[in-house]
Amino acid sequence: MALLLSVGMHAQDEVAFEFSDGIDGPLKARMEQNTARLLTAVNRAESGNKDINYSGIDIDGLASQSIGMMWNNVHFRVLDDDIVEHCLRIKSSSGTIIGYQVRNIAVEMKPFDDSYVGDRNQEICINYDRSGKISDFNITMGLQQYVKLMKEGEKLNDIDRRMQILHWVEQFRNAYVQKDINFMENVFSDDALIITGKVVKREHTDMKPINVEYTTQGKQQYLAGLRRVFRNNSYINVKFDDIEIIRHGAKPNYYGVTLKQGWFTKNYSDEGIVFIVWDFTDELNPKIMVRTWQPMQVDENDIFNLSNFKLN
Amino acid sequence: MNISNNIKRLAVTALLLLMGTAAMAQETTSKQINQIKRDPLYLYAEATMDNEADAQSVAYELLLKQVEEYIASKSNLTQADNVLIKDVKSKGESLSMMRGEMHRVFVYVKKSDIEGVTNTTLINNSTGATVTISSVMPSKSPAEVETDMNGMSDDGEYHVFEDEFQPEDEATQRRLANEGGANQDLSAAPAEATAVPGLSGWQQQAMGSLLQCADVAAVRARLNRLKAEYRVKRYGTADKCPSVADAYWAIFDRDGKLVTILGTGASQRVDYRTGQYTTLEQYKGMNALWFNFAK
Numbered sequence: 001m002a003l004l005l006s007v008g009m010h011a012q013d014e015v016a017f018e019f020s021d022g023i024d025g026p027l028k029a030r031m032e033q034n035t036a037r038l039l040t041a042v043n044r045a046e047s048g049n050k051d052i053n054y055s056g057i058d059i060d061g062l063a064s065q066s067i068g069m070m071w072n073n074v075h076f077r078v079l080d081d082d083i084v085e086h087c088l089r090i091k092s093s094s095g096t097i098i099g100y101q102v103r104n105i106a107v108e109m110k111p112f113d114d115s116y117v118g119d120r121n122q123e124i125c126i127n128y129d130r131s132g133k134i135s136d137f138n139i140t141m142g143l144q145q146y147v148k149l150m151k152e153g154e155k156l157n158d159i160d161r162r163m164q165i166l167h168w169v170e171q172f173r174n175a176y177v178q179k180d181i182n183f184m185e186n187v188f189s190d191d192a193l194i195i196t197g198k199v200v201k202r203e204h205t206d207m208k209p210i211n212v213e214y215t216t217q218g219k220q221q222y223l224a225g226l227r228r229v230f231r232n233n234s235y236i237n238v239k240f241d242d243i244e245i246i247r248h249g250a251k252p253n254y255y256g257v258t259l260k261q262g263w264f265t266k267n268y269s270d271e272g273i274v275f276i277v278w279d280f281t282d283e284l285n286p287k288i289m290v291r292t293w294q295p296m297q298v299d300e301n302d303i304f305n306l307s308n309f310k311l312n
Numbered sequence: 313m314n315i316s317n318n319i320k321r322l323a324v325t326a327l328l329l330l331m332g333t334a335a336m337a338q339e340t341t342s343k344q345i346n347q348i349k350r351d352p353l354y355l356y357a358e359a360t361m362d363n364e365a366d367a368q369s370v371a372y373e374l375l376l377k378q379v380e381e382y383i384a385s386k387s388n389l390t391q392a393d394n395v396l397i398k399d400v401k402s403k404g405e406s407l408s409m410m411r412g413e414m415h416r417v418f419v420y421v422k423k424s425d426i427e428g429v430t431n432t433t434l435i436n437n438s439t440g441a442t443v444t445i446s447s448v449m450p451s452k453s454p455a456e457v458e459t460d461m462n463g464m465s466d467d468g469e470y471h472v473f474e475d476e477f478q479p480e481d482e483a484t485q486r487r488l489a490n491e492g493g494a495n496q497d498l499s500a501a502p503a504e505a506t507a508v509p510g511l512s513g514w515q516q517q518a519m520g521s522l523l524q525c526a527d528v529a530a531v532r533a534r535l536n537r538l539k540a541e542y543r544v545k546r547y548g549t550a551d552k553c554p555s556v557a558d559a560y561w562a563i564f565d566r567d568g569k570l571v572t573i574l575g576t577g578a579s580q581r582v583d584y585r586t587g588q589y590t591t592l593e594q595y596k597g598m599n600a601l602w603f604n605f606a607k
Binding site: 018020021079080082084085086104106108120121123142143144147150151246247248249250306307 | 342343346349350352356358359360361366370373374377378411412413414416537539541542543606
């Protein structure tokens with residue numbers, strides 16, 4: 001009976017995966033097999049309440065580390081046992097294919113305890129390099145955001161760059177969830193400027209305008225604070241909404257990303273407006289030059305944008 | 313006691329049967345979805361969201377993108393004068409199912425419903441409506457007219473409505489944000505705006521997005537956005553215009569609704585809504601904002 005149950009459980013963990021379009025030939029078959037193995041390994045680890053076994057899976061060390069960091073905070077399970085999806089091509093600004101991506105893989109989060117603050121049902125996306133090796137694994141942000149950003153990219157004829165930016169913004173968000181301080185260390189430029197605002201409390205709450213005080217930090221100061229937060233919280237959930245991407249008119253490798261950030265831990269939550277300046281001069285290793293946080297009450301005209309910063 | 317226990321057993325059995333039936337129905341829909349995905353005769357898209365209406369809306373947006381990419385890949389379609397895409401929403405089919413507590417909507421359309429047709433001006437947009445794209449080509453070249461520096465042959469003044477430029481209240485700000493004033497969909501913009509002389513590619517897109525604005529507030533928001541993107545150099549009210557001839561002019565009626573946008577010129581200017589040539593004098597007494605594109 002135990003053997004039958006065990007066989008049954010393993011059969012339920014199996015995930016079949018197939019691309020419907022977007023890729024052909026031996027690379028397609030290899031990527032499909034690799035993806036099926038990874039998703040099956042995730043389900044087996046969840047069933048057995050153990051670490052994910054990556055043997056036999058062609059996956060980048062950083063990607064497996066990224067999954068592992070998420071796994072340490074919350075387990076998850078792939079919802080479907082038979083997945084068919086589009087293969088999306090990731091292109092550089094010159095149109096060369098630099099990788100592939102699959103989205104819409106539904107997972108159910110399996111938290112350890114009530115410290116988890118977030119949606120139980122999420123979707124993940126998997127990135128592959130040109131050779132088909134799995135290079136990244138992220139929980140995606142909302143579809144409406146994705147569609148909106150893609151439509152803007154069509155208008156401004158930089159859809160490929162926007163897909164890259166979206167991918168990096170998703171990684172950035174996941175780095176908070178995974179408490180990936182190494183990612184933060186690498187993604188912030190060494191001379192990054194980090195500005196945080198806070199509302200100065202007033203005696204009469206109906207007085208306008210709102211007074212906001214700003215604090216400026218360098219990269220290492222900010223990361224030191226982040227390390228403390230990662231250490232003191234068992235689970236951090238970060239949500240990004242209302243994302244807007246603006247390309248610098250004179251310096252097309254620079255993009256300003258404005259978004260609404262929700263920050264949730266067991267004992268604290270807040271919402272604010274985050275503005276990030278991304279430098280895509282090195283497309284494979286973009287850097288954050290500026291990151292600002294402002295409270296939601298800030299006047300719309302005072303929200304930071306590209307024109308507030310002089311870029312070299 | 314026995315009767316009560318029997319009733320309880322029956323109720324539990326019925327409940328289990330119902331749950332099992334629902335699960336089987338989900339599985340059937342899921343299998344159906346995968347079958348369609350595997351079938352090369354179809355284009356598909358899907359979305360999983362909190363509510364079904366949002367999921368359907370997003371799914372159709374994604375399906376339209378698939379259709380556009382399919383068209384781009386087919387030379388016989390791109391070579392046609394226009395492409396008639398049968399109404400995606402009426403010809404497309406959809407399947408729905410629950411995914412946990414979320415709604416999953418899957419939409420698909422047959423590739424054979426996408427045709428290349430010459431001499432037609434019907435293009436389907438994401439709302440399912442058909443839009444006729446009219447030409448914005450100027451119908452005649454402007455005549456040379458000598459005027460003074462301000463391009464005005466009389467002392468006609470343009471209404472300065474500085475008092476209307478009050479900072480938007482919260483409700484207006486929210487409305488503009490919801491309308492996506494700075495990111496409005498260009499899908500209904502005149503396609504031939506790309507053929508208008510004197511505007512580069514990005515200027516045509518910017519002009520198209522300005523023409524989509526409904527009123528003063530939306531135009532201001534859009535100009536602010538274009539300024540932040542370094543596409544618009546400056547803008548302002550009529551009394552602050554340093555060179556009337558070198559400026560583009562957004563004209564508004566008394567209710568603040570956008571009437572049209574005029575191009576630059578000493579006298580004759582392109583009306584970007586109609587493609588005809590006109591003069592600024594035609595709009596004497598109306599509200600206006602001027603702007604300059606960045607070089």
